[in-house]
Amino acid sequence: MKKRVAIAGATGFIGRWFIDKYHEKYDIIALSRGEVKDTQYPSVEWRKADLYSLSSTTKALSGADYALYLVHSMNPSTRMNQSSFENTDLLLADNFARSAEACGLIQIVFIGGILPKETNQYSKHLKSRYETERTLASRKIPLTTIRAGIVVGPGGSSFQVVEQLVKRLPVMACPQWCKSPSEPVDIKDILNFIERSLGNQEVYGQAIEVAGPEETSYMKMLKITSQKLHKKRMIFSIPFFTLGFSKLWVALFSVTSYTFVSPLIDSLRHDMRADETQAFHWRGKVKIEDSIETALYNDHPKIQRSYEEEEERNTVRSVQRLNNPHNKSAQVIADLYSKWLDRYFKFILTAKQEDDIVRFHLFNMVLLELTYMPNRSDENRRLFFITGGVLCKRSDMGWLEFRSVMNNQHIISAIHRFVPALPWLIYKYTQAIGHLFIMNQFNRYLKKP
Numbered sequence: 001m002k003k004r005v006a007i008a009g010a011t012g013f014i015g016r017w018f019i020d021k022y023h024e025k026y027d028i029i030a031l032s033r034g035e036v037k038d039t040q041y042p043s044v045e046w047r048k049a050d051l052y053s054l055s056s057t058t059k060a061l062s063g064a065d066y067a068l069y070l071v072h073s074m075n076p077s078t079r080m081n082q083s084s085f086e087n088t089d090l091l092l093a094d095n096f097a098r099s100a101e102a103c104g105l106i107q108i109v110f111i112g113g114i115l116p117k118e119t120n121q122y123s124k125h126l127k128s129r130y131e132t133e134r135t136l137a138s139r140k141i142p143l144t145t146i147r148a149g150i151v152v153g154p155g156g157s158s159f160q161v162v163e164q165l166v167k168r169l170p171v172m173a174c175p176q177w178c179k180s181p182s183e184p185v186d187i188k189d190i191l192n193f194i195e196r197s198l199g200n201q202e203v204y205g206q207a208i209e210v211a212g213p214e215e216t217s218y219m220k221m222l223k224i225t226s227q228k229l230h231k232k233r234m235i236f237s238i239p240f241f242t243l244g245f246s247k248l249w250v251a252l253f254s255v256t257s258y259t260f261v262s263p264l265i266d267s268l269r270h271d272m273r274a275d276e277t278q279a280f281h282w283r284g285k286v287k288i289e290d291s292i293e294t295a296l297y298n299d300h301p302k303i304q305r306s307y308e309e310e311e312e313r314n315t316v317r318s319v320q321r322l323n324n325p326h327n328k329s330a331q332v333i334a335d336l337y338s339k340w341l342d343r344y345f346k347f348i349l350t351a352k353q354e355d356d357i358v359r360f361h362l363f364n365m366v367l368l369e370l371t372y373m374p375n376r377s378d379e380n381r382r383l384f385f386i387t388g389g390v391l392c393k394r395s396d397m398g399w400l401e402f403r404s405v406m407n408n409q410h411i412i413s414a415i416h417r418f419v420p421a422l423p424w425l426i427y428k429y430t431q432a433i434g435h436l437f438i439m440n441q442f443n444r445y446l447k448k449p
Contacts, residue, residue, distance in 0.1 A: 002027045003199065006061050006105075008051060008096060009070030011036070011303050013156050014111060017187050018068065018194065019044055020301040025195075031060050037304040051092050052317070052416055055376065057099040066198050067100055069093075069110045069136060072129075080428065082436060083319035086128040091319050091412050093135040094405045101139040107204060109197050110136050111190070112147045114209055116270045123270070133207070135406055142204035144197045146190070149211070149272035150221075152291040153187025155300030162218070163296065166225045171234045177269035178219040179237060183211035186291040189284025196282075209281045211274035216288050228293050314424075315397065315417040316432070320439045322411040323447050324404070333411045333446070334382035334402040340445055341438075358384070367391050370400060380404045386418055391431060394419040411446075413439060 003026055009015050010030035019028055023041045030036070031049040038046060049060035051071065061067060071092055081088075100108055113129040116122060122130065137143040152159045165172065193210050197203050216224075219235060226233040274281050322333065338351035338358060350361045356372040369388035376383045386398035398418035405412055415435075420427040 003065045004029060004063060005198065006064035006067045007031060007070065008049075008067065009072075010046075011305055012070055013153070013300075014151065014187070014190060014194075015068070015070050016155065016301040016303060017153065018191055019303075021191050022195065029060070029064055032305060034305045040301070040303075051095060052414075054095050054098060054381075057095050058102050061099050061103045061105065064103065065106050067096070067105055067108045068194065069096060069108055071096075072132075080316045080432060081318075082432065083317060086124060086131065087319045087321045087412065089128050089132050090135060090321065090405055090410070091403075091414060093132040094138075094403065094412070097136050097139040097141070100141045105141050107142050107144060107199065108136055109144045109146065109194055111194075112145045112207075114147045114149050114211075114272050114274060117275065126270070131406070137205070138405075138407060144200075144203045144205075145207040146193050146197065147207055147209045147274075148185050148190060149182045149274075150184040151187055151190050152184050152288070152295050153300070154295050154298045156187065156295065159221075159292070159295050162221050162225050163229075166222060166229055166231060166233060169233070170231075172222060172236075174219050174222070174235060174237045176237060176239055178222070179217050180269055180271060181215055181217055182272035183215055183274060184221070184288055184291065185210055185212045185284050186286035186294075189286055192284070193282055203280060206280050207278070209274035209276075209278050210284065211281070212284045212291070213287055215273060221288070221292065224289055224292050225296070228289075228296055315419050316415065316427075317417070318415045318432075318435060318439075320413045320436075320443070322413055322439075322443045324408060324411050325447060327408050328411075329379045329408070330382050330402045330404045330411055331377075331379050333404075337402070337413075337442060340442055344441065344445075357387075360389070365390060369395075380408070386415075391421055392419065393421040 005026045006029040007015050008031050028044045030044050030046050036046040047060045050056040112133050133145050150158050222235050341351050352359050358370045359366050360368045366389050370384035371387045373383045381403040384400045387395045400415050403412050
């Protein structure tokens, strides 16, 4: 009987290739934020999943044996997203780990990044990747992490930056980070590593550093790409490029978003070679020249997606990380938040609770009404539906939650799919700013002895 593999991030680069290669070997449950119109792989079951929602994620993972986690810095599905990519990734990973545990999965396989040997050198991007890894491993389901540098193949966004730079620039003065050693991995080898990990009890609870068969650098990749494209390019390095200028330069000339380029460069400035002293380290077989030629001249699997309805795109999401130095539970922090608001704003803004309903008043006006959901809450998570108030346009969509993450090291406070009653511009420059101010002040309060 075939094993069922659920893929979070199924429409991405690695997800599409995994489906293309293994749709006959496994029963694949492909998760997507939007509707998918797929006629190429009739055996694949597509499930619409909101990975920000614990209940939606749990429902989507139902019946799976293994899960492949390929999610990173998801594009916002809301009109306003008041969240850093680190906090977003932390919340999504915690949702997924909780859901996998609830569904009794056998194993999670996660594609992470190679970590620098010195922990104080971690960039924000690599810290987030490692944090995601630790969060996915924080539950009972065994995690196998495959740590890789650049993955090269048709449709890969990291290599597309290289390709666009070579096509657009006859002369490239490269920053010093372009010389950092790396061992890019071909997509074929990554797929083999994933398949080798699934159901392999030897690698349960392990992190595997993987690499291609040879060492190279970003500058060498630029030169090889120019040769494969039959373009004469002058490529050399100069020492005085700042990191910030490098990001702007690459984003501009590769026609790639700064938000994508920034974490990529943050990673590439490190030594991205696999650590062969690790208990598990695997090497691929495809040479970098062959990888680049295949990426340049071969197509990639395409999947048609639709997008969210207008009512979803016009919602707000805000994910804030709160420090928890006193190791308080999410239940305690949620209760403390209401009491703190009363004290901080004194008689102007008050929180009044009646049974499971909390109302926030501005003098005698109810600004927001929250309804506590005990059946979806526990000591480590407190969930409230946003059910009314003059600031709320819809009472059937949004929710607020407090949850403890990373063994109670942090508390996440998150608002999801909130529809404001205020006109958009007024909301953006008043209520939205006010919410961030309040959460920052509450975070400062939590840090106090």
